[in-house]
Amino acid sequence: MTEPRIGVVGIPGKWSTEALADAVEAKTGFRLVIDMGRVTLDLASGALLHDGIDLCQLDGLIIKKISEIYSPHVLDRLEMLRFAEARGVKIFSRPESVLRLIDRLACTVSLAAAEVPMPATRITEDRDAALQAAREFGAAVFKPLYSTKARGMTLIDGDDPTAPDRIAAFAAEHPVMYIQQKMDLSGQDLGIVFLGGAYVCTYARVKQGDTWNTTIHSGGKYAPFEPDDALIELARRAQAPFGLDFTTVDVALTQIGPIVFEVSAFGGFRGVKEGCGLDAAAMLVEHVLARVSA
Template structure:
């Protein structure tokens, strides 16, 4: 006899204490009575015994895992953590979103390659390790944004303009741990970009980030969330972009330019706060319901 949804035990892989992680854990607890937030950096993976322990809890005994975050900062360590979780998918333990899908989006270059294979329009972008080619790119773009391969919320990004200080700025960026330089032309935007959200591949809503005094729209830099009802063409573009990754919950970053809508990236994890502050939409509760509805029930 199958257990009811109320009896299910779903752990949230995330950053203990962070808003989105705790919101999802609260939502799952409200629906099941079980609550567990797992800091993936504090687990031990025993390959021979096929166990993944967090304290005294073997995660392999649970009904599923929900990945909200995989660490407080984006870094190559994410791949190692996702690999541990990927093993458990082979044991038919449901994981939302599947680790191999997240891997395609968590690295900016991997995300870009997938978007380009899918013919998704993006701002002009160049990737190189060569200083001279990087300088030539800035001269061609006039103004460019240098982006770390692992980052979120514009952390570590650098705006570089052609001119006397161009080379020194690029050298400093590369020396700070960015051997491979991801260089994107700074495009003119109407003071905002859009987060187009999807759950299970279905569109659920859009919020805008209106920039403050900074060059970027991130709320950590003074940006504000606001309501947005985009044109069907933008929703269609974002839908095509997210479909390349097959994530259970994600937000597609879209920018409106004078050359049409373009995609910056598809989020590996998606965000709840934009939908909540712009629309009052409890995406965490919706996602908890989605997870329970899509569990592969076991006897």
């Protein structure tokens, strides 16, 4: 029986993309890293082409990363992949599932509908309302709707005399302002990992120095963490509406109990490796092969 041909959608040269492509190659002998910036959808011929290869002829695609930077443009890339799915290619995770997570607001609305606890959150285009939220929250994190690893996030103290100017500067770049109350994270937050909806492990992101967030992009470090059953169940409930094949739920332990920040569209391989001592790429490939061959 011929081994399935499975492509990896990601960023060529990036560790997680290459690790996943290595894992696919080790199991199937086939290796293809797909840069969506080099993909052409030809509706007349019904082909989705990458360097002369029609992706619609593959057995499967794994989306590890859709773009280096999140933006509305990423949604167009997912629509192109949705065409391949319509042609019978099995995609992990499905483009429709990923679409609901690229926009931070879409993820938040789904979490709120599922009654998942989150920080106090307001969304507005009104700068006066944004200032009022910052004052009521005491300190507020202004978040771009499209970003990862805390990029573009701005911490604003509502009582700071410069707050109106800082809000205006943020709004000039991000007219729809996503505003969350800053929570005391006690120096860490958690990544709770699921594969096909089943719990895998939990790692902590521990902040370093005086930065206000814990992201690795800001110098945070991964560490092991053992959650209790209630925490795992909270994260399971948070990721369930999205139907992802591999994901990480970002959870923080606060004075008011555990809260969920977001559900990752792609999950974190390095956190699983360094915090849990597991090979996420190999586990995901096993999961994919079982479903492609079914």
